[in-house]
Amino acid sequence: MPFHIVLVEPEIPANTGNIARTCAATGAHLHLVRPLGFQTDDRTLKRAGLDYWHAVQVHYYDSIEEVQQKFADNRFFYASTRAKQYYTEFQYEDGDMFVFGKETKGLPQALIEDNINSCIKMPMTDAVRSLNLSNSAAIILFEALRQTGFSSLQ
Secondary structure, eight states: OOOEEEEESOOOHHHHHHHHHHHHHHTOEEEEESSOSSOTTOHHHHHHTTTOGGGOOEEEESOHHHHHHHTTTSOEEEEOTTOSEEGGGSOOOTTOEEEEOBTTTBSOHHHHHHTGGGEEEOOOOTTOSOOOHHHHHHHHHHHHHHHTTTGGGO
């Protein structure tokens, strides 16, 4: 089973394009939760994903609840600077879902509170509020791939 990247209301097309390229390289599925801050035919989005869009399974939803219902048997991890645990403190399994919020606000507070035991963060200094969305997705996805022996890439 592939890993899954879920972007809740992404705003910057270049970030989504970069994440799509990472998904193409790793076999991860990309799930986009509306509203999106761009059109999916946006030139910047297409350019950031280069010519790899054909290699990405992209799914669209109207709410995070819709994603949670469709993948009720999968485990969800919610990336947030407000999490209490580092992303390296979990043992990931094939099929896990990694959820990221919009660039300017992150995930809704209620979603974090309802799922606090599966919220993950990356260590960083106080000099910045957060890492770039596409970098964060890649860091967490590659940790999950490392933990599973890169089995989905062989």
